[in-house]
Amino acid sequence: MRNVQELTWLLLLVLTPRTKGGLSRPGKPTLTSCRSPEKETFTCWWQPASDGGLPTTYALYYRKENSEIMYECPDYFTGGENSCFFNKNNTSIWVNYNITVVATNRLGSTFSDSVDVDVVYIVQPNPPENVSLSVMEDKGWPFLRVAWAPPRKADTRSGWITLIYELRIRSEGENEWETHVAGQQKLFNIFSLRSGGLYLVQVRCKPDHGFWSDWSSPSQIRFPEYFHQEKSAWIVTTAVCAFIFLIITWLLHMNHGSLKHCLLPPVPGPKIKGFDEQLLKKGKSEDIFNALVVSDFPMSWSSSSNSEDLLVELLEVYIPEERENMLGASKDLGGGSFKLESSTSDSDSGRGSCDSRTLLIEKCGRPKEHEDSAEERVEREDWEDARVDTGGRTWPSVFPGLPDRPQRSLSDGLSQVLGPSEGQVCKQIKARSDINIAVSGHKESPARWSVEYVGVQTVVNDDMVILQPWGSREGCTPLHSLQERDYSQVKQVGSDDTLLLLQKVSEGTADGREAGNMSQKSATCMNSTTATGGYVDAAAAFPMTTY
Amino acid sequence: LGRCCGSCSLMYMVAVCSGVPIGDLLERAAQHSDKLYSLSTTLTHDLDSHFPPMGRMIMPRPSACHTSSLQTPGDKEQALQVSESELLSLARSLLQAWADPLVVLSSSANTLPHPAQSKIINKIHELQEHSKNLGDGLNIISGKMDPTAQTISSLPYRGGNDVGQDKLSKLIKFQFLLSCFRRDSHKIDSFLKVLRCRAAKTQPHLC
Numbered sequence: 182m183r184n185v186q187e188l189t190w191l192l193l194l195v196l197t198p199r200t201k202g203g204l205s206r207p208g209k210p211t212l213t214s215c216r217s218p219e220k221e222t223f224t225c226w227w228q229p230a231s232d233g234g235l236p237t238t239y240a241l242y243y244r245k246e247n248s249e250i251m252y253e254c255p256d257y258f259t260g261g262e263n264s265c266f267f268n269k270n271n272t273s274i275w276v277n278y279n280i281t282v283v284a285t286n287r288l289g290s291t292f293s294d295s296v297d298v299d300v301v302y303i304v305q306p307n308p309p310e311n312v313s314l315s316v317m318e319d320k321g322w323p324f325l326r327v328a329w330a331p332p333r334k335a336d337t338r339s340g341w342i343t344l345i346y347e348l349r350i351r352s353e354g355e356n357e358w359e360t361h362v363a364g365q366q367k368l369f370n371i372f373s374l375r376s377g378g379l380y381l382v383q384v385r386c387k388p389d390h391g392f393w394s395d396w397s398s399p400s401q402i403r404f405p406e407y408f409h410q411e412k413s414a415w416i417v418t419t420a421v422c423a424f425i426f427l428i429i430t431w432l433l434h435m436n437h438g439s440l441k442h443c444l445l446p447p448v449p450g451p452k453i454k455g456f457d458e459q460l461l462k463k464g465k466s467e468d469i470f471n472a473l474v475v476s477d478f479p480m481s482w483s484s485s486s487n488s489e490d491l492l493v494e495l496l497e498v499y500i501p502e503e504r505e506n507m508l509g510a511s512k513d514l515g516g517g518s519f520k521l522e523s524s525t526s527d528s529d530s531g532r533g534s535c536d537s538r539t540l541l542i543e544k545c546g547r548p549k550e551h552e553d554s555a556e557e558r559v560e561r562e563d564w565e566d567a568r569v570d571t572g573g574r575t576w577p578s579v580f581p582g583l584p585d586r587p588q589r590s591l592s593d594g595l596s597q598v599l600g601p602s603e604g605q606v607c608k609q610i611k612a613r614s615d616i617n618i619a620v621s622g623h624k625e626s627p628a629r630w631s632v633e634y635v636g637v638q639t640v641v642n643d644d645m646v647i648l649q650p651w652g653s654r655e656g657c658t659p660l661h662s663l664q665e666r667d668y669s670q671v672k673q674v675g676s677d678d679t680l681l682l683l684q685k686v687s688e689g690t691a692d693g694r695e696a697g698n699m700s701q702k703s704a705t706c707m708n709s710t711t712a713t714g715g716y717v718d719a720a721a722a723f724p725m726t727t728y
Numbered sequence: 729l730g731r732c733c734g735s736c737s738l739m740y741m742v743a744v745c746s747g748v749p750i751g752d753l754l755e756r757a758a759q760h761s762d763k764l765y766s767l768s769t770t771l772t773h774d775l776d777s778h779f780p781p782m783g784r785m786i787m788p789r790p791s792a793c794h795t796s797s798l799q800t801p802g803d804k805e806q807a808l809q810v811s812e813s814e815l816l817s818l819a820r821s822l823l824q825a826w827a828d829p830l831v832v833l834s835s836s837a838n839t840l841p842h843p844a845q846s847k848i849i850n851k852i853h854e855l856q857e858h859s860k861n862l863g864d865g866l867n868i869i870s871g872k873m874d875p876t877a878q879t880i881s882s883l884p885y886r887g888g889n890d891v892g893q894d895k896l897s898k899l900i901k902f903q904f905l906l907s908c909f910r911r912d913s914h915k916i917d918s919f920l921k922v923l924r925c926r927a928a929k930t931q932p933h934l935c
Contacts, residue, residue, distance in 0.1 A: 221804050247791045273802040275911055277790055299790075301914050340925025340935050341804045341918070389921070390765060390914065 304391035793908035825883035
């Protein structure tokens, strides 16, 4: 059928008269496009070629897919020049239109290439209409609402055509558009616009299966000034920040000194007691060390006797607070607490040096040998044996801990006794001799820790005390539980420097005799110490370790 | 219940007798038909890119499609006069008519002399998948409408089980079948979208 038609056109072409005197048949027109805005009507446009120098008319013929009849365009005017408009009655969908344009002048006709068109494939809607811009407000923050209507011709209500929308916005003076896809909805909210800016908005639409429409004509809106809200917030923030800054600055200024001290603490100066910086600057090292030593304390000893006597200087004379409290309350408990007290101070070297039997025998015992009774002399022989046994191990344990405790207790005890009591007082000064357990390996029983007590009878003058063993005078309240121990009695005041003590031996045990012997010596030590002024400083004790 | 589950399988019965609104079902069906049309459009464009010019001359007219005998509305006026159940019946009939040709296309796609062969094979498989899903969905929807929706016009495909022997005839047959399918899927999509808007009168923002 189609071939027959083409043949007919061909015959027509052949029969067309040829050019005469520069005039010719019209050139071949071209069908440029067909478009349906709403799937109900459509329009086709063509491009004419040369008219051949003669008045030329154009005609559009179409034939529907399932029909042999050829029709001419029903409307050449609605679509404008060189176009053909197909109204609703002439438009079918899902049907191919075979369309041809014929240009005709006096010399003949020229046919365009035919085009097959199905209206459903050429749908391109008109732009959306009634685009409106409005400024809305949400919790004090404005936003732009863009609303529009679908193109008037498009029947979206029945579902015959389904449109989706897209919009774009730009501020005046910018070239870049910002595009938003709105989907099927017909309004869109735009947030975060510049305060006071002038904006242009355009909308376009596309059918579910088709082509994008042109952009709608730009709508314009000036976004309101909402900066005052922002500005006030900024002002408040700035003011608060400035206030805080001022306060911090002021605080820093006020605390300049302490802050400096905190960040850059001063270098600590020398803290050696008695250290004279001026002497150090003069560079006399001997004077410096002399200054560290308590004045002439070690010198007097070294002059009068052997240097090892230094080790025997420490006599512990003190009244523990517990003891004082216990005296009136419970005698048994008092005794117990004493045992506990003495056992805790085991390896005290200051006391140990005084208590050391070897030392006592060698340095203190010898001068008074003639006054000792026969029993004691026998006992000393035993002692000599003990010294041989243990001598090598005695001294290492003497020095390691040379703490301040013996000195403190000595001074405390003396100050208590010699200060306010003045003779009538019946407090007891306990000349206690602790025997270092570590020294004598052959006596391991805790009972060896003999404790001896003497009472102060009178204070003769500032330098001397007369001791009385307690329990022997009715003026003092004795501790009966402690009478099992050995106590010394003042035998006589030998000279300014010595106090002779008599041991009052109740039982003939080795412990008692040893203790008595030692207490005798201890009293001597104490007296000597008090005679020199009574106070022994830690600094004075320090040089002893060098011997 | 008897009417509603008369001709459906057990699976449909569950869906049909449950309370899913028909508007939602049609919305879902329209999404499927939309996808179906989009796939067929890209497929025809893929084939067009390597279609010999001579093929266009030889290719049969669209009136030769095996579904062209089915009377369908030719414009908006006609379409809007057709009842819902009738529109659904048309959509189901068209979909049903493409079950066999799609099998032919799918089985012969691997012999298609085309550079984008594997791409075309995948798309045809996808087409079959969507077509089957949509058919199932339309069966459920038809169960909720009056009996007219149940009637399916028989449109047998008589094109044979192969697409020809030589290169050109294969390409022409493929292109022809796909152009027919494209139009029919557009019809199905249009009918379902009209149905969707009629069912969604309570949601005017959609239509």
